[in-house]
Amino acid sequence: MTATPHPPETLEPGVVRVTANNPSPFTKDGTQTYLVGEADVAVIDPGPADDTSHLSAILTAIDGRSVRAILCTHTHRDHSPLARALAAATGAPVVGCAPLALDDAGVRADAAFDRDYAPDRVLADGEAIEGADWSLTAVATPGHTSNHLCFAWRARGILFSGDHVMAWSTSIVSPPDGDMGDYMASLEKLLGRDDRVYYPGHGDAVTSPQRLVRGMMGHRRAREGAILRLVRGGEGDVTAMVQAMYAGLDPRLHPAAARSVLAHLFDLRRRALVTGEEGGVWRSAA
Template sequence: MENDAKADGTAADTLPYALAEPVAPLVRRVLARNPSPFTYTGTQTYIVGAGSEVAVIDPGPAEPEHLDAIVAAIGDARLVAICCTHTHRDHSPAATPLKARTGAPIIGCAALTLTDTGPRADASFDATYSPDRVLGDGEALTGEGWTLTAIETPGHTSNHLCFAIEETGALFTGDHVMGWSTSVVSPPDGDMTDYLRSLERLYERKQDTVYLPAHGPLVDRPHRLVRGMIGHRRSRERQIQRQIEEGRTRIPEMVARMYKGLDERLFPAAQRSVLAHLIDLERRALVERFGEDWHLREA
């Protein structure tokens, strides 16, 4: 994830790894021990349901400690679905071994494996992910006391889904919206045009009262955050245009100027997001490229 605040996460010995914690009505969280500059404190796996049937959202990395903690959190309940918001390797690899241990089907986003020769900064795609059922936009899963509805939100990845609990107003936002940073949008699969369109779609969903992201704290004022995120992205594209006006026509030059103080480990992610903005601006006939150089397009 692109992170303007340079967060590495809290010290590992103070965090509740491998424990199921209630975080919202019908929802418990199990935090995976995979903190990094891109995952914050780690991937948050969610257990949905308080009765005899539960679902798991974003099972996370296939680490034995994390898998054991998920199974312990499920307890005597029946796991009816293993759901993934997308297939980056910090989100979906545990789906296959969790299915093997529980017999539950993998239901959610489509499979996607992409080979990218560019400097990807986000986690690569999970080649082991094999869903039993792909959910389309608006399709629902049900269990005792809960209903999960899939919301298509491409942008961070082309196969990204959010999941809404219809009974409570909670929305699981994966990597599309996070409370601790902005999400990296990395071409060729990441698409800024789609990402902004998906943000607008979530902003229009007034029934969502809290966001539960895959990384970082819950978001209790979601529409204000999404409005700010849209404004941030529009401000960033204007900043990119100013960089070009001032003669910085290559992405590394722009990033060095625009992201002063950013953790150097996150520079590749910032470069990918700037590229995504430039591709969006190019589609709108506002800039054009000549090799590695970008120029404003004359009216």
């Protein structure tokens, strides 16, 4: 892929954003790569494979500095695949989330997984990597994917939130790897933090993160309540639920909405509130 690159943007001292030219209903203006640090740098979420213009833009923003690490929040293929070319160009190790061993033949509405991702080092929850003037700590936030990490620059009050929390859209939670129970627990985890700002994988910075996270949790609980009411009223088909609950939604996003509805149903089944299987009819267990 070759396209006109977005120019690098300095968001604050030590934080530069380079946006890939892969806009879509799922990526907004494109996947956002972050350069962290000034003396040397970490690169967070290098982006999609074969995007030579984005690789060139990242290298221009690096401007000859040492790259201490290439960090990946998760392995959707709009986030991690360019790590391989960037590692070859800079000699930096690929660090961050764990690879997935996922055998899923089902429909996926969001970006497919990077099955070739092979990190040099996996960061556990709370584990840090440091540069000359920065330190990033892994914050495990499964839900959007089972291997999702955020990265916290605690001294600066910054959280690089990947696809877990974004201001422009709620995250897709797509089973079997995406898990709604885990996603809600990860949001609860972020409520216990005091980050000043989130820099997400797509869209604008989140400048009131606690308020947004509380709103996202309320939104998901409202969706859960709507699903329960539909099921208890006799509606057991996921496609019909989407049509009832997402009036006015871009039809291109209906498959993604169906995956999130299914994730809610799986979570409700785990809590013994509904019964059913993917592709079948869902019923109330009460």
